[in-house]
Amino acid sequence: MNFEIQKRALSSVLRDDLDALVLLWPAQDADLIASKDPIAALLKQAMQQGDFEHKPGASLYLYAHPGVKTRHLVVVSVADGSTADVGTAMKAAWTVLKSVKAKRLGVHAPFNMSAQTVHVLASTLADASYSYTSTLSQPKPRALKTVVFSAPVIHAEQRAAVAHAQALVSGVEVAKEWANRPANHATPSMLADAAKSIAKGACFKCEVLGPKEVAKLGMGAFLAVARGSVEPLRFIVMRYNGAAASQAPVVLVGKGITFDTGGISMKPAAEMDEMKFDMCGAASVLGVFQALGQLKPALNVVGLIPATENMPDGSAVKPGDVVTSMGGQTIEILNTDAEGRLVLCDALTYAERFKPHAVIDIATLTGACVIALGGVRSGLFTSDNALAEMLQLAGEASGDLCWRMPLDEDYAQGLKSRFADVANVAGRQAGAITAAKFLQRFASRYPWAHLDIAGTAWRSGAAKGATGRPVALLLNYLLIQAEQKTPSLSSSHRK
Known part of the structure; x- marks a missing residue:
């Protein structure tokens, strides 16, 4: 359009x-x-x-x-x-x-x-x-x-708004396309091919790592999730270089579970087809990069997508197994359906090598966040007040809303394990927060925020389909960082 x-x-x-x-x-x-x-x-x-x-x-x-x-x-x-x-x-x-x-x-x-x-x-x-x-x-x-x-x-500001809208719509529709595709039409390898196609041009680079390279990096948590699938995992590294190499990049980490059966802790059959949407975080990263290619803002952005299926075959990881993450922490996997945090934790460790300005992970992570916030606002978790304020401002200005949730250290108590450094799940209470506390353990070396989009990334029922969120929020945030925000992203959104 x-x-x-x-x-x-x-x-x-x-x-x-x-x-x-x-x-x-x-x-x-x-x-x-x-x-x-x-x-x-x-x-x-x-x-x-x-x-x-x-x-x-x-x-x-x-x-x-x-x-x-x-x-x-x-x-x-x-x-x-x-x-x-x-x-x-x-x-x-x-x-x-x-x-x-x-x-x-x-x-x-x-x-x-x-x-x-x-x-x-x-x-x-x-x-x-x-x-x-x-x-x-x-x-x-x-x-x-x-x-x-x-x-x-x-005026010029309206013309700039049209250019921004053109890029945003293009990015949102890329995110919708890949999220809406059935899992057999959106495998990890297909996502990697899509990333390569998007990341073309002088400002872009794209590298795709397979199982051997991921094993060499020591990503034991990511590898554990992928064990049960015949589809080979892909770790996708996209780079947009719109500024000087000395400028620290913003790193976006998108959860790319292209289909989630729950693994050995299998989900019930009802509505399991919607688990094709478990890669909406990854789809949003693809969408943001699509938009960056049109707007060409003056900043550096890295996109990391750990992509795999979560399947329950004979080699799948089992409840009670202990794996070692890329950062060296051991994890007791109490529930194999809490797999998103396992692939993300290794990607968050990998992000350290970019010496980032900030890292934002985007994930359809918990049903608990759906209960807390419904489909109106995405859950925002961070201990960095400046980053929280900027993301909330970007969400309010774009209409792609988020809501900051607590990260008190007391919420981490349920993640304690007798058999590993940390368990991958706590109890039923505050499930969205305890999931974020798990991720926080692996993101201590840079400003970090987690967006739980489980309630906002897709709609169920007769209108079933991806929403393309939070592409607008993320793009808005990045343009603000580049000090190239268009008037449509400004404080004029106050009515």
Whole structure:
């Protein structure tokens, strides 16, 4: 999907040869109602009759209206113009238009759009119109190819917001694509090939390590998880070098369990198909790198993806086994379904070699986080207050929200083991926190944060599918780090 932005008057846009047009209508509409465009009088009458009101998403559909060149026009209320109301309005408009199969859609605001508004419109429209097609025998790809935003006044910040939105949507849809694919279409080797394809160009490097190289590194925890699968593990190292080599990179570590049966501690059959989404952390890293390739910010970023299946064959790791991590700590594996933290702990140790500015791991780690926060906010765990503040700011500005959770040392008590340095699980209580405490043991040599996206990375039920989160949060954070944040990422998101 391509985005454009133009400085246009409403009267001009109404004469455009578009497949469909969305007209955003604000609550402060006195001047608009007084204008002489072909729809003002009709809209005034509709409001007088109670058929159109200023609540977010209220809409009026006009077909082949006199004086309007496009056959399909939706007028939709953005109420007071807050980002939440703009998102609601765009969803409502697309609900009306999705059966039209428009290829070229206009979205006009007869008021001064903020850069944040542009960003929200683009992201919302892309999400609402997304269609997964990769494994369908008769795919029906998205018909919408071009979206033209317009307003009476356009500044450089709005144009920058469109460029950012273009890159963000591209990255989010890469993350959705790989997360949505069935496990036999998204093996560790396939993820590695995808990473190589994304990491092309002068600023990129990509290295893929196999079982022999991982064994040589001493990644005993990662190897233990991979033992039960016939699919060979892959450790993917992506690098984006947009700044001087002396600049410390931000390292993103994405959990890449391409399918999770639970291993010997096998999961129940109901909804086990959704365990293809257990690599959404890895998918988000791929998505971020896709976006970096388009925006080319001045910073260095490393992406680490430990990719494997968690399967229960005769060579699989067993409850009670003790393995040695890359950092030398021994781990008693009490539950083989707590495998994500095992692959991540070795990747977190590997991250030390980059002398990072910060390390952020992203993982569909615990069902406990779903219970705590649902599907609204990702769980944020860190003992670094500055890093926490920056990630929370990035989440609030992008609408990809997170919530800081505690990391008191008392939560680590349940991880004690008589037979190893640490157990991989504690009790049922505070499961998301004890999982983060486990990871924290392996991330003591740099600023570190953990994002538990188990509740936000995908939807279940009739709308089953990946959300692409937290690509927006991570990209926002990185752009802030590069001091290249666009206005759509600024404090303008406060309504």
